[in-house]
Amino acid sequence: MPQPDDNPGSPPHASGTTNAGTAPPDPATVEKLRSTIGSLSTATLRQLDADLPWYRGLRPDERSALGLVAQKGIASFVNWYQKPVSPAWVLSDVFGTAPTELTRSISLQKALQLIRVVVQVVEDHVPFLAPAADQGPLREAVLRYSREVAFAAADVYARAAETRGSWDTRLEALVVDAILRGESSDALRSRIAAVGWTSQARITVMVGSAPPEANVGFLNELRRVTGRLAEDVLVGIQGDRLILVLGGVRDAPKAYPRISELFGDGAVVLGPEAESLVTASSSAQAAFAGLTAARAWPGAPRPVSSEDLWPERVMSGDDTARRSLVRTIYRPLVAASNGLEPTLSAYLTLGHSLEATARALFVHANTVRYRLRRVSDVTGWDPLIPREAYVLQTALVVGRLAASAAPAPTGTGPPAPTGRGSRPGTVPSR
Structure with missing residues (x-):
């Protein structure tokens, strides 16, 4: 065998x-x-x-x-x-x-x-x-x-x-969380360097709801899109909320609406610009405060600046918004004199009528027009636009309440207002 x-x-x-x-x-x-x-x-x-x-x-x-x-x-x-x-x-x-x-x-x-x-x-x-x-x-x-x-x-x-990708994701989440909590330390600076952040431009925090399909594929698409529109980006998902920390956004008027399309349903809010990641906590807090108050403005643009939501934020109890209205609108109006504050008050009270305001103040209608233009120059908000007139009216209310509660500060004049043009990604409600 x-x-x-x-x-x-x-x-x-x-x-x-x-x-x-x-x-x-x-x-x-x-x-x-x-x-x-x-x-x-x-x-x-x-x-x-x-x-x-x-x-x-x-x-x-x-x-x-x-x-x-x-x-x-x-x-x-x-x-x-x-x-x-x-x-x-x-x-x-x-x-x-x-x-x-x-x-x-x-x-x-x-x-x-x-x-x-x-x-x-x-x-x-x-x-x-x-x-x-x-x-x-x-x-x-x-x-x-x-x-x-x-x-x-x-x-x-x-x-x-x-392994490196998983670690980078966890480290990025830690940096975003530290920014939201307002941490400012050498450890945060070390983490920022570790995630590879290089942008030296101003920082904007963008918050809104996360889409239901916020999986790995979605995050890759998000990074791909934001990588073309900004120098740097940090992504954080906390529960049903999506947080983007953007640095060096290019062509902001077009970039912010494009990025907002990647969020889920509901409002998308932009915080004010910050100098660096370490100081971006105030931008994040303003953005989250705006997101909470945004439901009170159903017709808000998407995205909407947290500063455009000052009236709603005041009504929801946001003391930061109240102080901002007093500092950037009410006090500059009062300091400007030339009848700006009484003219604005009469114009808003009398149904936005130039003729009625002129009769009440015993001035010509052109004088009212001139003063309202000066209001826009001083505050950055145009009283001839209904939404911005609402912001100005809210500023008058909270400013008078603040003035009655404490005497106005003496010495140097009030800080210069930020002006509407300095708010990132603002979508005019004209």
């Missing part, structure tokens, strides 16, 4: 052939390979230094880590050549504890260049490592081995990218 090895149609015997179905390598060739691991490693390092300029520019510790990878690769090839096994060994035997250092030192493209040099060195030494009859199988083994190492290297980089 014939033995299994005598039957060419039977599967290879485990002890007689490799798992690839090829004849086992010559023991003398294996022993020669083992004895030349050191010299092959030395030749490989010399070749890396000669062929790869970027390798020569690495720090000594980085060169050492890559040299160790190359040496392990050659040693593992000998084991694999003797008995090919599953490619899972590559991750542990070749790279060992090096994946972190490797992926930080060089890109995947450079890693593949390194593998190519190692394989070329081994292949060039084939005539000295095996007799003529064994050189063909040995070269084939080198090529198959290089394929396994290349795939393993790609796997290492993919795993490292996934």
Whole structure:
């Protein structure tokens, strides 16, 4: 009865052939390979230094880590050549504890260049490592081995990218949370640097509802769109709310409406501009206050500036909005004199009628027009536009209440008003 090895149609015997179905390598060739691991490693390092300029520019510790990878690769090839096994060994035997250092030192493209040099060195030494009859199988083994190492290297980089992406997402969430809480510390500055924020332009916080499908695909699309419209962006999702911290927005009148399309249903609110991420907390707080009050203005544009929502914010109990109305509208009006505050008050009280206001003040209608234009110049809000007239009327109310509660400050004049043109992304309600 014939033995299994005598039957060419039977599967290879485990002890007689490799798992690839090829004849086992010559023991003398294996022993020669083992004895030349050191010299092959030395030749490989010399070749890396000669062929790869970027390798020569690495720090000594980085060169050492890559040299160790190359040496392990050659040693593992000998084991694999003797008995090919599953490619899972590559991750542990070749790279060992090096994946972190490797992926930080060089890109995947450079890693593949390194593998190519190692394989070329081994292949060039084939005539000295095996007799003529064994050189063909040995070269084939080198090529198959290089394929396994290349795939393993790609796997290492993919795993490292996934880990780095998860860490970056968590770090970004921590930065956004710190901005919302108003944290200002060296730790926050360190985190900001770690997330790669580079924009030196003014910062705007944009808040609204998150869409139902706020998954990885949505976040990728969000970053792609905002990456074309702003220099930098941080993304935070807290429950059903989406927070964007934008730096260096290009062409704001077009950019903000485009970005707002990525939010879910409901209002989208822009906070006032901030000088930096560390000082962006006030912008975030104003944006969230505006988001809470926005339901009181059903016809609000999308997006809407948190400053356009000052009246609604005052009515919802936002003391910051009340102080802003007094500081930027009421006090400049009173300080401007020339009858601006009485003229505005009469105009608003008498149904926005120029003629009725002129009769009540015993002046010509053109004088009323002139004074109302001056109101717009001083405050940045135009009383001839109904929505802005509502903001001015609210400022008069809260300003009079503040004046009756405490005497007006003396000394230098009030701070200069911000003016409508300085509010980012404002959509006029004309």
